[in-house]
Amino acid sequence: MTSLYKRFFDQSLELLATANSSGYFVELNPAWESTLGFSRDELRTKPFVDFVHPDDKDATLHEAARLFQGELTVRFENRYQHKDGTYRWLEWVARVSTEDGLIFACARDITRAKQALADSAEALAQRNRLTALADNTSDFIGIADLEGRAVYVNRAGMQLYGTPGQSWEGMKIADFHPPSFFQRLSEVAIPHAAQHGTWSGESQLQRVDGVVLSVSQVVVAMRDERGALLGFETIMRDVSEIEQYKKLEHELRTQQASLTELVRTMSTPIIPITDQIVVMPLIGSMDHQRAEQFLESALRGAEVSRARFVILDITGLRHIDTSVAGTLIKVAAALGLLGTRVVLTGIRAELAQTLVGLGISLNNIMTHSTLQGGIAYALNSLGQVLGQSTQRASASAKLRT
Numbered sequence: 001m002t003s004l005y006k007r008f009f010d011q012s013l014e015l016l017a018t019a020n021s022s023g024y025f026v027e028l029n030p031a032w033e034s035t036l037g038f039s040r041d042e043l044r045t046k047p048f049v050d051f052v053h054p055d056d057k058d059a060t061l062h063e064a065a066r067l068f069q070g071e072l073t074v075r076f077e078n079r080y081q082h083k084d085g086t087y088r089w090l091e092w093v094a095r096v097s098t099e100d101g102l103i104f105a106c107a108r109d110i111t112r113a114k115q116a117l118a119d120s121a122e123a124l125a126q127r128n129r130l131t132a133l134a135d136n137t138s139d140f141i142g143i144a145d146l147e148g149r150a151v152y153v154n155r156a157g158m159q160l161y162g163t164p165g166q167s168w169e170g171m172k173i174a175d176f177h178p179p180s181f182f183q184r185l186s187e188v189a190i191p192h193a194a195q196h197g198t199w200s201g202e203s204q205l206q207r208v209d210g211v212v213l214s215v216s217q218v219v220v221a222m223r224d225e226r227g228a229l230l231g232f233e234t235i236m237r238d239v240s241e242i243e244q245y246k247k248l249e250h251e252l253r254t255q256q257a258s259l260t261e262l263v264r265t266m267s268t269p270i271i272p273i274t275d276q277i278v279v280m281p282l283i284g285s286m287d288h289q290r291a292e293q294f295l296e297s298a299l300r301g302a303e304v305s306r307a308r309f310v311i312l313d314i315t316g317l318r319h320i321d322t323s324v325a326g327t328l329i330k331v332a333a334a335l336g337l338l339g340t341r342v343v344l345t346g347i348r349a350e351l352a353q354t355l356v357g358l359g360i361s362l363n364n365i366m367t368h369s370t371l372q373g374g375i376a377y378a379l380n381s382l383g384q385v386l387g388q389s390t391q392r393a394s395a396s397a398k399l400r401t
Contacts, residue, residue, distance in 0.1 A: 015090065015107040021068065023047040026102060035109050037083030053079035053087050067096045067103055077110070085349075089114045139255065140205070140215070140236035143222070148173045151231065160238060162207040178206040185219075193219040194229060200253065205236055214240050216252050270301040276308040277378045279371065283316035291327040298331045302340045309378040310335055313371045315346030332365045341366070341381075345374035 009016055009029050016029040025048050028040040036043070036051070043051070052060045056078040063076050073094040079087040094105035140157035144150055153161075153168035161176060174182050181204040193199040203217035215236040222230045237252045271279045280298060302310055312328065332342040345368045368374040 015109070017103075017105050017107070019048055019103040019105065021101050023049055023064070035082075035088060036080055051081045053081070055079075063092075064103070067094060068101075070096070073105075137255075139252070140234070142168075142176075142234050142236075143231060144173050144234070145231040146229065150175075157236070160205065160207070160213070160236070162209050162211075176205055178204055178212050189217075189219050190232060193221045193232060197221055202239075203236065205238075213238050218252065270297065270305070272305065272307075273311075273375060274379075274382075276306075276382055277311065277375070278302070278305055278307045278309070279311045279313055279375070281313045281316060281371075286317060286324050286327075291324055295327060295331050295334065299334055299338070302335050302338050307340055308382065309341050309343060311343045311345055311371065311374045311378060313345045313374070314348075315371065317346075329365075341378075343368060343374040343378055345369070345371045 009027075012029055013031055015031050015035060016027075017032070018026045020026055024046075025040075025044050028043055030040075032043060033039055038051075049057055049060055049064075060078050063073055067073055073092055076092045076094075078090060078092070080090050081087055088109055089111045090107040091110045092105055092107045094103055096103050135154050135156075137154065138156050140160050141152075141154040142150060142157055143152040150168045150171040150173070153171070155164070158164055158166060158168060173185070177185060185203070189199045189201070189203075198218060198220050200216075200218040203215050205213045205215045207213065216239050217237075218235045220233040220235075222233055224230055235252065235255065269281065271281070273279055278301060280294075280301070282294065286294070298310065298312075301307075312331065314328070317324070328344065332344070335342050343366045347367050347369055366374075366377060368377060
C-alpha cells in the first residue's frame, strides 16, 4: 500500500475493510475502532459474522455468497455488535477481487438515521391517534401557529363553521370570529393563555354565512420541551341553547382538562388490560423530570382505576441509570401502599446490574422478562384470588344452612 493510499485508508471516516473467503477480516481502518469499540486485532480474531446481530446473520451470509458469485453489494444493511453490547446499523457496498479472492468493502454507520426514522414513525403514530380522537368529537378543535394561521381544524369544526367536507388550509383565526370579538381574543385571551397556559370563557364563532354563534371556548398555549411558544390550541362548543349552557360549559372544561392531561401524560400512557390490570409502558429516554411525572401518573392511575396489578414495562427504555432505577423502586413501594401489586417486565442485564450496584432488593416486586409473561402472571393471580373467594363464600353458605 503506497503512502498516499495508506493515508486515505487511515483517515477515512467510512469503515473500510478486506475479508477473506474464510469469513475473517484481513485489513481494517481505524474508523472501526471508534465505531464499534473493539480493537482491530479483536475484530480479526473470529469470523466477522460472529459480530453480526443474530437476526441478520442469515442475510449477511447470503450476501457474502452472492459476492463470491461475482455480484456486487450495494446498500446492504445489517447490525454489528458494539463492545458495550449494543448494536450499530451499517450500510455496505462491497465486491470481490478476482485477483486474490478478497472482499473489498466500505460500510457507513447509519444508526442515527435508523433511530430518527423510528422516532418519526412513532411521532406520526401518536399524531394520528390524537387526530382520530379530535375528528370523532362533536366540538370545534383547532390549532394555529404564532402568525394566526390555521394548522388544523377537525371535521366538527368545519361543520360548525358551515363548510363541512371543505379544507381549512389557508384560513386564519380571524376567519372564525366576528371582528369585534377577534379583537378581544387577540388582546385578552391569547396573551393570557401565553402567560398562564390557558384561557377559557364565553366566546363567539362567526359562520361562513355570517351567523354568529355563542360558544364556550378554551385556548391552550402549546410549547416545546424547552418551553418555547409554538402556537395555540382551541376548543369551542356551541352554547346557543341557553338552558343547556351550564351543563355544556362544565363538560367542556372537563374535556379540556382531559385533553390537557392526555398531552401531558402521552409519554407514559396507562393501558387497561382488564378492570383490575393496567400496563404502563416506558418508551424512549427518562430524565429526572419525567421520572417524577411517571411516579405521579402511576399513583394517580392506580388510584383512579383501582387496579390490583400495575405492570411496568421497561422494554422500550433506551437507558437506565441509578436515578431511574431508584424511581422504579419508589413507584413500586408507593403503589404497594395503595394495595396494588407491581409486576416489572422487560428486565435487561443493564437494569439488573444497576439494581445490584445500588443494593436494591426486588423481593417485593414480581419480575418477568417479557410483557406477555407479566400479563399472564397477573391474570393467573387474579384467577386464584377469585377462586379462593368463591370457595370461602360457598363454605360460609353451607355453615348457614
